[in-house]
Structures are given as structure tokens and as C-alpha cells.
Amino acid sequence: MDVSVQVGTGSAGGLSFARSGLVRRLAQLPWGLVLFIVAIALIGTGMLHSVTHDNAAEADLPLKHLARFAVAFAVMIVLALVPLRYWMRLALPVYVMTVLLLVAVEFFGEMRGGAQRWLAIGPVNVQPSEFMKLALVLVLARYYHTALPKAGGRYLLHVPALALMLLPAALIFKQPDFGTTLALLASGGAIIFVAGLPWRVIALTGLIGATSVPVVYNYVLAEYQRERVDTFVEQIAGQSTDALGDGYQIEQAKIAVGSGGLRGKGYLKGTQSQLDYIPEQHTDFILTVVAEELGFFGASGLLLLWATIIGWGLYIAWRCQQLFGRLAAAGAVAMLGFYVVFNVGMVLGLLPVVGVPMPLVSYGGTAMLTVMAGFGVVLAADIHRKAPSSAHGWF
Amino acid sequence: MAKRPEEKQAVDHGRRLAIAAGAGGLVWTGLIGRFAQLQLAKGRDYQDLAEENRVRLDLAPPERGEIIDRFGKPLxxxxxxxxxxxxxxxxxxxxxxxxxxxxxxxxxxxxxxxxxxxxxxxxxxxxxxxxxxxxxxxxxxxxxxxxxxxxxxxxxxxxxxxxSGRDFAHMLGYVAKASQRDLVRLISAVVRDRLDPQQRQWLDAQGFDGSLHPAVIERRLPEDSEIRTSWRETRQRLNRLYQHPDMRIGRSGIERVCDSWLTGTPGSRRVVTNAAGRIINELDSSDLSPQSGRDVVISVDSRLQKAAIERFGKESGAAVVLDAETGDILALVSTPAFDPNSFVNGISQADYDELRGNDRSPLYHKAFDGIYPPGSTFKMVVATAALEAGVIDPDERVYCPGHYRFGNRTWHCWKRGGHGAMNMHEAIKQSCDTYFYEVSKRTGVEKIAEVSHRFGFGDSWALGMTGGAEGVVPDDAWKRQALGEPWYEGETLNYGIGQGYLTATPLQLALMTARIATEGRFVEPNLLVVGPAIEGEPHPAPQFEREILQRMKEAMFAVTSEWGGTARRAGELGVAGARMAGKTGTAQVRRISAEERASGVIANEDLERRLRDHALFVGYAPAEDPKYAVSVIVEHGGSGSRAAAPVARDIMAEALRLDSRRAPYVQRMAGRSAGAAPAKGAP
Structure with missing residues (x-):
């Protein structure tokens, strides 16, 4: 009890945060976890090299990837050092603003690749749906932090949380961006679960969800989304009719993965990878290179690495004494887990191709920044785990 | 010691986190399990697939052989x-x-x-x-x-x-882009050839058909088996080959049955390619030049075929002209027909529906697949059976009052007033039904059926094209099996005039005529002069008493040449003084009720087309030295003597004028492929 008071006075001291606090906090970072994160990014860089090295136009992608990681890493560290009370203050305004941006996208957004996701603000193009992933985690954690102690275990407590989650999810689904919608539902759902959504409600939701599948399929999904689901179902049912047609990508991915065997064909020696059989191999399907060239050892090794990181994240959430930090960390970890599971599931032909990258390994700037910011939240929740829950009001 | 609400909550959250971690652990185990399944359990399979991906067969499609008529005219x-x-x-x-x-x-x-x-x-x-x-x-x-x-x-x-467009549509069939069904058929045939009888039996028992994609079938074959390897290899090769825009597969007719003969062998080499199809290197530098398909020569004389079709005009029907001695098919007409050219690049649904909806059935190969009651053209068969059985003396007279009573029913002769006293010669010449009611009753169903089989009814021949109906030669056993009833003697009477359950194809009628004309020679229909060996059941050579058939010929000559014959104007051909002998037939397609009989049978001209009688004629010429046999059916044409006999006469006259059997077949036995393979693809 007295420890928390001590830290509380320290951080409440405002300016004292500046110098000696910085070094101390850096030292408090769970450097083991950070090391794992760096390791995964390096693996990604190596795999990108394998995919791109024989193509002059793409040969600089690994370096770009590394550079982006460096920037994102810095962002992560900075965010980690931000005390939780600042996070809490920012949560609601950021959320509201992002929702407004999403609405703006709906009206003024730019179409790219058939989806309306980008918004031009001056010279910068932003993708508000990407911000929303983090904003949602923060706002839900913030909401429960204040509401839970007051409301205890009442059911109605969760209604506003659900609304906070479903509003942006619906907006993003309309863009349409199925992958991000699912990511929001996963991380938001995780927070609501950890916050204590009663089992009865969970069971009921599951039931309604299962029965509404045909309705969603027929009336909510767009034509191209339906096609993806169809392709997927055919794959699962073993009735994929045309290995040269719709199922081509998944079929090729499975061949790449399976042909890797136990030890893989060797770095830079995967025939599927080196002969460009798999579309989008430097982004969403990068795992196929790992599996083909490094084999079962490589692929399951990468998965274990992720398991360690995610487990560590959950541990951080568990030992965080502050509800906000705990829930935010849990949400961020859930988002991460969602990315990994969906990416792997997709590549292995277990889940539909919804366009979810493998975090830190797939090439792509926005997603990397989001993920690293998420890590920033987790790390912050760890460094400041003993901070007292100062805010009981809304700001 | 009162707990703060926050602490109480904290315990709860911790459990929830642990549950979430547990769920995550399960998912992770599942994912790693899936890696193990793909990479460890099925790794070998996928390694093969990756290899096949990389190594591609580069195929050059062969030139398809031609189908030509007996004088080398390309069809x-x-x-x-x-x-x-x-x-x-x-x-x-x-x-x-x-x-x-x-x-x-x-x-x-x-x-x-x-x-x-x-x-x-x-x-x-x-x-x-x-x-x-x-x-x-x-x-x-x-x-x-x-x-x-x-x-x-x-x-x-x-x-x-x-x-020649429509002229040979049914016989040649047509080619089309290979469908899933075609591919399954082709792959099965190739794979079957490589298997031992036991495996073959197993494969046949699986009953795989075109409703399953070849790749799906492959997955259902036992893993690591010879069948599966063979299937995969064949599937990939054929898939690739038939993707070529030039490749077509025989869908029906000769094109289908002789498909492998016509197709030839594609040129192939194995190359390593990237996904874009760029060749990175060649694995074996085998020659890419394909082996062209071989030609098929058929016995038909396209000039006669064309003339016969023109003679039909707008009528629908069929005609067959046989070389009476060799059985060579000289013309095989089924009209109206479709244009096979419209199928080659895929026919539009609208056009296809129109063909299918047409009430004259242009898609139907009437000469080979069409089964009709032979009517009075069958009377020679009944007469032969009666004479063989010895139940009647050819000179014995049967009185025809215009009808025939048996039991408590009455059978009618086509001539209401009756023919008077008829012997066999007169009865065939004038086609008296009453005489044949009596004769068939005496002969009995079993004997008639037996003789029918000897003339070729109820049988089909593998001629190298799709189809071939057998028709029905009914007898007691057949009826019990097909209808679950015994044979009634009254039905034998209908049999006597070629009606009832009895059906025959125009080809069978021409064959019967050829066998009569050559006085019992073992004539079998034959279409392919040069082509693949066609598997088919051998037919035993029928034995006939020569005198009986000579008697039939005399009667058939009388039909076209004597006063009172039903086709007296069809005898004179106007070619080198030759005459045609023959027999008319009118096959009823509706039932005439007793009331209608009483009030007068409605004339064909007053009936709806589809209710009118079929008109038939069979004949051979020259009468004294038969060379050609013909059968003609004009669907819903009315009476045989008025609608079918003139058509048969004109076709036969053309046959004699062309006298195609005199000239030798075209000398293209080996096809063009032997020496003149195109040098395409060769370095």
C-alpha cells in the first residue's frame, strides 16, 4: 500500500517525471519482451529479403521494413513512458475524434482498391480505421475503469461498452473492411469479457451469433465478401473445384507450407516462394515463406515466439493493479492475438482470406505502427502498474 | 477488513484473463497442429505438388484427323x-x-x-x-x-x-470444348488402360462420373496408390492440353467414338517455369512436335447422301442406303438435322433450346436411333417364318372380307371392302392384312421372333458412332419381363402386320432388305473403312432357306411391277432399264376406336400432323441383280405407297446412277500424318 503511495506522489510531482524518472522507467521496461518483439521484426526483415531479393524493384523493401520498425519502435517506447492517467485523459477525446473521422471518410473518403478507407487531411492521407483499433481499446478500458467500481456487477453496465464497440465497427464494416471490423470485435470483445460480462450473456450472444450467420451472409455481406466466404467453405469441405481459379491463392499457400516439411527447403531455396507462385507474399502471405524455407521448425518457432509475447502481455495485464491499465493491456494483446491467429488461419486455409497481415513480419507501415502502439500501451501498463487509479471522474 | 470493491473485482478479472490465456493456448495448439498436419503428415504430397507446380508440361496440340467419305471428300x-x-x-x-x-x-x-x-x-x-x-x-x-x-x-x-453442314450432322457428330464430364471420361479411359483387371473392377465399381471434378475424384482414390498417381499425372496432362484454345473433344457421333484415333499425340516437353509461366529452363529437350491425328474414312458417298437429303425436302424422316452385298452404308439420312458447326465454339442456349423444342427432332438420329413400328414392310419376315414353320402352303388361299375375327374381337384389313381370296404372293403384293393375321396366328409369336432376329431386328451394331437403337422384337419372355404379363394370342395378330410392341430402326429395315435381296448372304452394316477397331459383340451368321427368300423377292418385285401392287409406280428407275423391288408400309401412330371405324376412319390429311401415319418403304435394285438396298421412312407422311415409295425410288435411282460401289475407296489408309507432320515447334 505504501509503495503505491510513493509512486503516486512521484508521478504526481509533474516535472519530476522529466529526468531521473525517465531513466528509471526505461529500466523498468520488460526488456525481455522488447527483445522478443525485435526478434520477430528481424525475422520479418529476413523473410522479406527472401521474397524480394531477385526483383530489383522490390529489393529495398526489407530495409524500408526495418526503417519503419525503427520509427515504430521509438513510438512504442515513447508511448510506454506516458503515465496511465494521460492515457485515460486522452481516451475519450481520441475516440470521439476518430469516430468523427470515420464518418468523414464515409462522405469525403477516397476510394482505393474498392474500399473507402482513406481520408486526405492536407497533404497527409490517413486511415482512421487504423486509429480506431487503439482508440477503442483505450475508451473501453477507460469506461470500465470508471463505471465498474460504481456499478458493481450489473448487466446494464455492459450496454454502453457494447455501443462504444459496435458504432465504429459498423462504420468500418461499411467501408468495407472486414478484417478491421473483426479486429475491433476481437479486442473490444476481449475487454468486455475480462471486465466481467456474465457467462449467461456470453452464451446468449453466441447463440444469437450462430443463428444470425445466414442472415449476415445473405443481407449484410457484399458480393465479393460472399465469394470469399464461399471459396473458404468449399476449401474446408474439400470441394474446391478449381485450383486455377478462386481457390488458387489458398491452394498455392498450402502447397508452399506443406512442402516445407520438417526442416524446410532452406533459406532462399523455397521453390514456391522464389518462383512467385503465391500472390501477396510480401504482405499477408509472408508466413508461407517462413513455412516453406524454414519448415515446421521455423513456422512453429515463430508461433511459439508469438505465444511467448502474448502470454507475457497477458501476464502484464494480470499483474497490473490498475483496472484501466489491465483492461487496456488485455485489449491490446487480444488485438495482437487476433492478427496472428487470423493471419495464420488464413494462410493455412482454416479461415477465409480476409486480408489480415502477420504483425511485424508482413510488409506494411500502417499495421506495424498500430501494433507497435499497442505494445506501447502494454508496456505502459507494466511500467505504471502500481500507479493508483487517480481518475474517478470522466476526465 | 472490508474489501474494497476494486479488489473484489481484481480477483474476477484475473480469472477471466486466465481463461482467455487458456483459450489462446488451445488455439495455438490447433494452429501448430495444422502446421504439423500439412508439413509433417502430408509433407510428401505437398512436396510433389510443389514440384509439379514448378515443372510444367509444355504441350503443343496435335492436328485433329479429318473424316472423309469413300472418295476422299472431306466431311x-x-x-x-x-x-x-x-x-x-x-x-x-x-x-x-x-x-x-x-x-x-x-x-x-x-x-x-x-x-x-x-x-x-x-x-x-x-x-x-x-x-x-x-x-x-x-x-x-x-x-x-x-x-x-x-x-x-x-x-x-x-x-x-x-x-457439308447439316448433311452429315448425326453421323459425324461434332466436337466441343472439353467439359468436366469429358475430362473425367478421358482420364478414366487412360487410367483404366494402365490398370490390372482387379484394380479396373474396383475403379468401375466406384462409379465416378462427370458430376465430380477430376481433382475431387483424385482425392477419393486411395492415397499413395498406383491408381492415384496415374490419375494425377493424366489429369494434369489432359487438363493442360484441353486448355489450349485449339483443342476440342469429340462430343458425339464418329467424332466421339473415334476421338483418340482422330486426336493424335500432343507434343510435350518438361520445363521449369515461374508462376507467370515464364520458362526458366528445360528439363528434357524432347521434341515438341506433335503427332497429328489419323483420318477416318467412311463408306458413305457424300453425293448420294446430299441427293437423298434434298429429296426429303421439308419432310422429316430417315433413309438408309446399303451396299446389299457388303453392307457398306452409302447414305444414312436423318432429316431435319442441325449444323454441327454451330456446336464447335459452343452453341447459344437460345439456339439449342430451339433445336430441342423443334417437333421434328433435328437433334435425333432417326436412321440409327429412331425406332418405328415397321408396319407392312415386316410382312416378308412373317411370311418367311410361316414357310419355315410349314404352317401354310404358299398357294393356299385365305379369304379376306376386309376384316378378321378372333375371339370376340375384330381385326381390320386396310382395305375396307376386302381383297378376296389371297395367296402369299398376292397378299404381299397387295399388302393384305387379313392374310397375315391368319398366317401369324398359325406361325406363333416365338417363331416370328426367332426369324426377326435372323433378319437383324432387335440388334445393334457398333459402327464407330454414338447411338444405335436395338428396337424391340417382342415375345412371351420379353413381355413378361418388360410388362409383367404373359403374351396374348391376339397380340400375335398385330405382330403379323408389323404393329404392336414391335419396333425397328431404318437401318435394320435396310439390312433386312439386303439380306432378302442377296438371298441370305451374311450382310452386316459397315461404316468405317479406315478407322479404329471398334469393339462390339460379334453377330452369328444367319441361315436362311434360299427358295423362301427367292419367293419373297418375287413378291417384292410384284409390289412395284405387277398390276395391283401397292407401289406400282416405284419400280421404274429410269437408269439403264433397272427396276426396283420393294415393299410399302404404313405405321399407325394412333389407336383407331370402334366408333371411328363405324363412322369411317378419318383420312390422314384431316388429322393433326403428329397423329398421321408414318410412311415406310424398303426396296432393292436392280431387281434381277441386287446391288443396293434402301429403306425410307417419312414421319407422319401418310401412306407408304404415296409418301415413302416415290422418295425411295428417287434415292435408289441416284444410287444406281452414281453406282458408288464400282469405284475403289480413296487411298488414304494411313492418313496424312505419317509423313507430313507439321514441323511446328521443332527447333
Whole structure:
């Protein structure tokens, strides 16, 4: 009890945060976890090299990837050092603003690749749906932090949380961006679960969800989304009719993965990878290179690495004494887990191709920044785990 | 010691986190399990697949053999036509490229959209057809601009063509782009050939058909088995081959039965390619030149065929002309017909529906598949049976009052007033029904059936084309099996005049005529002069008493040549004084009720077309030294003497004028392929 008071006075001291606090906090970072994160990014860089090295136009992608990681890493560290009370203050305004941006996208957004996701603000193009992933985690954690102690275990407590989650999810689904919608539902759902959504409600939701599948399929999904689901179902049912047609990508991915065997064909020696059989191999399907060239050892090794990181994240959430930090960390970890599971599931032909990258390994700037910011939240929740829950009001 | 609410909550959250971690652990285990399944359990399979991916068969399609008539006139050949294809991987933006092409040739936006969608569905390295059958101007223009359109190929393609159009439609059949059904059929045939009898039996028992994709069938075959390996290899080769825009497969007729003979062997080599289809190196430098398919020569004289079809005019029906001694089919007419050319590149649904809906059944091969009651043309068979059985003396007279009573029912002769006293010669000549009611009753169903079989009824021949109906030669056993009832003696009476359950094809009628004309020679129909050996059950040579058949010939001569014969005007052919002998037949297609009989049978002309009688005629010529046998059926034509006999006479006159059997067959036994394989693809 007295420890928390001590830290509380320290951080409440405002300016004292500046110098000696910085070094101390850096030292408090769970450097083991950070090391794992760096390791995964390096693996990604190596795999990108394998995919791109024989193509002059793409040969600089690994370096770009590394550079982006460096920037994102810095962002992560900075965010980690931000005390939780600042996070809490920012949560609601950021959320509201992002929702407004999403609405703006709906009206003024730019179409790219058939989806309306980008918004031009001056010279910068932003993708508000990407911000929303983090904003949602923060706002839900913030909401429960204040509401839970007051409301205890009442059911109605969760209604506003659900609304906070479903509003942006619906907006993003309309863009349409199925992958991000699912990511929001996963991380938001995780927070609501950890916050204590009663089992009865969970069971009921599951039931309604299962029965509404045909309705969603027929009336909510767009034509191209339906096609993806169809392709997927055919794959699962073993009735994929045309290995040269719709199922081509998944079929090729499975061949790449399976042909890797136990030890893989060797770095830079995967025939599927080196002969460009798999579309989008430097982004969403990068795992196929790992599996083909490094084999079962490589692929399951990468998965274990992720398991360690995610487990560590959950541990951080568990030992965080502050509800906000705990829930935010849990949400961020859930988002991460969602990315990994969906990416792997997709590549292995277990889940539909919804366009979810493998975090830190797939090439792509926005997603990397989001993920690293998420890590920033987790790390912050760890460094400041003993901070007292100062805010009981809304700001 | 009161707990703060926050602490109480904290315990709860911790449990929830642990549950979440547990769920995550399960998912992770599942994912690693899936890796193990793909990489460890099935790793070998996928390694094979990866290898096949990389190593591709580069195939050059062979030139399909021609089908020619006995004098070498091509009936199925091919013509060259310009074609445009694109490879998605190489063009980049498919839609933009199509818009570019649309500036050069006619390519409406709807078609562009369809092509673009097809291109996206296919593997990126497969060529997608953009346009075919280009006019010369379009071809030249495209060729000129092709350099500006990378990934777009403008080349000459071969298209199967049937220069005689409809004339040989049913016999030749047609080719089409290979469907899933075709591929399954082809793969099965190749794989079957490689198996031992036991495995073959197993495969047949699986009953795989075209409703399953070949790749799906492959997965159902036992893993690591010889069958599966063979299937996969064959499937990949054929799949690739039939993707070529020039490749077609025989869908029906001779094109289908002689498909492998006509197809030839594709040229092939194994190359390593990347996904874009670029060849990175060659694994074995075997020759890419394909082996052309062989020609098929058929016994038909296209001039006679054409003349016979023209003679039919707008009537629907069938005609068969046989070489009476050898059984060579000289003409096999089924009219109306369809244009096989319209099937080669896929017929439109509207056109196909129109063909199918046409009440004169243009898609139906009437001469080979059509079964009709033979009517009075069958009377020679009944008479032969009676004489063999010794139940009547040919000179014995049976009185015809115009009807025949048996039990408590009355059978009618076509001539209401009756023919008076009839012996066998007169009864055939005047086609008296009463006489044959009596004779068939005496002979009995079993004897008639037995003799029918000897004349070729109830039988079919593998002639090298699809189809071939057997018709029905009814007897007691047949009826019990088909209808679950015993034979009634009254039905034997209908049998006597070629009605009732009895049905026959025009080919069988011509064959019967040939066997009578040659006085019992073992004549069998024959179509392929040069072609693959066709598996079929051998038919035993029938034995006949010569005197009986001579008696039949005399009666048939009387039909066309004596006063009172039913086809007296059909005898004179006007070619070198030759005469035709024959027999008319009128097959009733409706039942005439007792009331209608009482009030007078409605004349054919007053009936709806589909209720009118079929008109038949069978004949041979020259009467004294038979060379050709003919059968004609005019569907719903009315009476045989008025509608069918004149057609038969004109066809026979043309047959004698052309006298095709005198000239030798064309000398193209080995086909063009032996020496003149195109040097395409050779370095």
C-alpha cells in the first residue's frame, strides 16, 4: 500500500517525471519482451529479403521494413513512458475524434482498391480505421475503469461498452473492411469479457451469433465478401473445384507450407516462394515463406515466439493493479492475438482470406505502427502498474 | 477488513484473463497442429505438388484427323482463323488492355467484362480467349498493334469445320470444348488402360462420373496408390492440353467414338517455369512436335447422301442406303438435322433450346436411333417364318372380307371392302392384312421372333458412332419381363402386320432388305473403312432357306411391277432399264376406336400432323441383280405407297446412277500424318 503511495506522489510531482524518472522507467521496461518483439521484426526483415531479393524493384523493401520498425519502435517506447492517467485523459477525446473521422471518410473518403478507407487531411492521407483499433481499446478500458467500481456487477453496465464497440465497427464494416471490423470485435470483445460480462450473456450472444450467420451472409455481406466466404467453405469441405481459379491463392499457400516439411527447403531455396507462385507474399502471405524455407521448425518457432509475447502481455495485464491499465493491456494483446491467429488461419486455409497481415513480419507501415502502439500501451501498463487509479471522474 | 470493491473485482478479472490465456493456448495448439498436419503428415504430397507446380508440361496440340467419305471428300476438316488471347500475368491491367483491344476490333463492354472476369478466375499464366474467328482485316490490324500490347497474342488458330453442314450432322457428330464430364471420361479411359483387371473392377465399381471434378475424384482414390498417381499425372496432362484454345473433344457421333484415333499425340516437353509461366529452363529437350491425328474414312458417298437429303425436302424422316452385298452404308439420312458447326465454339442456349423444342427432332438420329413400328414392310419376315414353320402352303388361299375375327374381337384389313381370296404372293403384293393375321396366328409369336432376329431386328451394331437403337422384337419372355404379363394370342395378330410392341430402326429395315435381296448372304452394316477397331459383340451368321427368300423377292418385285401392287409406280428407275423391288408400309401412330371405324376412319390429311401415319418403304435394285438396298421412312407422311415409295425410288435411282460401289475407296489408309507432320515447334 505504501509503495503505491510513493509512486503516486512521484508521478504526481509533474516535472519530476522529466529526468531521473525517465531513466528509471526505461529500466523498468520488460526488456525481455522488447527483445522478443525485435526478434520477430528481424525475422520479418529476413523473410522479406527472401521474397524480394531477385526483383530489383522490390529489393529495398526489407530495409524500408526495418526503417519503419525503427520509427515504430521509438513510438512504442515513447508511448510506454506516458503515465496511465494521460492515457485515460486522452481516451475519450481520441475516440470521439476518430469516430468523427470515420464518418468523414464515409462522405469525403477516397476510394482505393474498392474500399473507402482513406481520408486526405492536407497533404497527409490517413486511415482512421487504423486509429480506431487503439482508440477503442483505450475508451473501453477507460469506461470500465470508471463505471465498474460504481456499478458493481450489473448487466446494464455492459450496454454502453457494447455501443462504444459496435458504432465504429459498423462504420468500418461499411467501408468495407472486414478484417478491421473483426479486429475491433476481437479486442473490444476481449475487454468486455475480462471486465466481467456474465457467462449467461456470453452464451446468449453466441447463440444469437450462430443463428444470425445466414442472415449476415445473405443481407449484410457484399458480393465479393460472399465469394470469399464461399471459396473458404468449399476449401474446408474439400470441394474446391478449381485450383486455377478462386481457390488458387489458398491452394498455392498450402502447397508452399506443406512442402516445407520438417526442416524446410532452406533459406532462399523455397521453390514456391522464389518462383512467385503465391500472390501477396510480401504482405499477408509472408508466413508461407517462413513455412516453406524454414519448415515446421521455423513456422512453429515463430508461433511459439508469438505465444511467448502474448502470454507475457497477458501476464502484464494480470499483474497490473490498475483496472484501466489491465483492461487496456488485455485489449491490446487480444488485438495482437487476433492478427496472428487470423493471419495464420488464413494462410493455412482454416479461415477465409480476409486480408489480415502477420504483425511485424508482413510488409506494411500502417499495421506495424498500430501494433507497435499497442505494445506501447502494454508496456505502459507494466511500467505504471502500481500507479493508483487517480481518475474517478470522466476526465 | 472490508474489501474494497476494486479488489473484489481484481480477483474476477484475473480469472477471466486466465481463461482467455487458456483459450489462446488451445488455439495455438490447433494452429501448430495444422502446421504439423500439412508439413509433417502430408509433407510428401505437398512436396510433389510443389514440384509439379514448378515443372510444367509444355504441350503443343496435335492436328485433329479429318473424316472423309469413300472418295476422299472431306466431311470434317478444319479451317484457319485468327484468334486473340491474353495472359493475365503479362498484361497487368486486364480491363485496360481489353479497352485497348476494343479500339481495334469489335468487343462490346459486356463481353469485355465477361472476359476480364474469366481471366481473373484463371491461374495468372493461363491464356484467356479474347476473340476468335477474326476477319482477315481484323486479324491484320490486331497483328500490327500486337507489339503495343504486351501479353496479348494474335495468332492463327484451327477450328473444326464441317463443310457439308447439316448433311452429315448425326453421323459425324461434332466436337466441343472439353467439359468436366469429358475430362473425367478421358482420364478414366487412360487410367483404366494402365490398370490390372482387379484394380479396373474396383475403379468401375466406384462409379465416378462427370458430376465430380477430376481433382475431387483424385482425392477419393486411395492415397499413395498406383491408381492415384496415374490419375494425377493424366489429369494434369489432359487438363493442360484441353486448355489450349485449339483443342476440342469429340462430343458425339464418329467424332466421339473415334476421338483418340482422330486426336493424335500432343507434343510435350518438361520445363521449369515461374508462376507467370515464364520458362526458366528445360528439363528434357524432347521434341515438341506433335503427332497429328489419323483420318477416318467412311463408306458413305457424300453425293448420294446430299441427293437423298434434298429429296426429303421439308419432310422429316430417315433413309438408309446399303451396299446389299457388303453392307457398306452409302447414305444414312436423318432429316431435319442441325449444323454441327454451330456446336464447335459452343452453341447459344437460345439456339439449342430451339433445336430441342423443334417437333421434328433435328437433334435425333432417326436412321440409327429412331425406332418405328415397321408396319407392312415386316410382312416378308412373317411370311418367311410361316414357310419355315410349314404352317401354310404358299398357294393356299385365305379369304379376306376386309376384316378378321378372333375371339370376340375384330381385326381390320386396310382395305375396307376386302381383297378376296389371297395367296402369299398376292397378299404381299397387295399388302393384305387379313392374310397375315391368319398366317401369324398359325406361325406363333416365338417363331416370328426367332426369324426377326435372323433378319437383324432387335440388334445393334457398333459402327464407330454414338447411338444405335436395338428396337424391340417382342415375345412371351420379353413381355413378361418388360410388362409383367404373359403374351396374348391376339397380340400375335398385330405382330403379323408389323404393329404392336414391335419396333425397328431404318437401318435394320435396310439390312433386312439386303439380306432378302442377296438371298441370305451374311450382310452386316459397315461404316468405317479406315478407322479404329471398334469393339462390339460379334453377330452369328444367319441361315436362311434360299427358295423362301427367292419367293419373297418375287413378291417384292410384284409390289412395284405387277398390276395391283401397292407401289406400282416405284419400280421404274429410269437408269439403264433397272427396276426396283420393294415393299410399302404404313405405321399407325394412333389407336383407331370402334366408333371411328363405324363412322369411317378419318383420312390422314384431316388429322393433326403428329397423329398421321408414318410412311415406310424398303426396296432393292436392280431387281434381277441386287446391288443396293434402301429403306425410307417419312414421319407422319401418310401412306407408304404415296409418301415413302416415290422418295425411295428417287434415292435408289441416284444410287444406281452414281453406282458408288464400282469405284475403289480413296487411298488414304494411313492418313496424312505419317509423313507430313507439321514441323511446328521443332527447333
Amino acid at each position: 470434317a476438316s478444319h479451317r484457319q482463323a485468327g484468334r486473340v488471347t491474353l495472359v493475365r500475368e503479362q498484361v497487368g491491367d486486364v480491363r485496360a488492355t481489353l479497352r485497348q483491344i476494343a479500339k481495334l476490333i469489335d468487343l462490346p463492354p459486356a463481353r469485355q467484362e465477361r472476359i476480364a472476369r474469366e481471366a481473373v478466375r484463371q491461374a495468372p499464366f493461363v491464356e484467356t480467349l479474347v476473340a476468335r474467328e477474326l476477319t482477315y482485316e481484323d486479324f491484320a490490324r490486331m497483328k500490327l498493334h500486337a507489339v503495343e500490347l504486351p501479353g496479348v497474342a494474335v495468332e492463327m488458330g484451327r477450328t473444326r469445320s464441317y463443310p
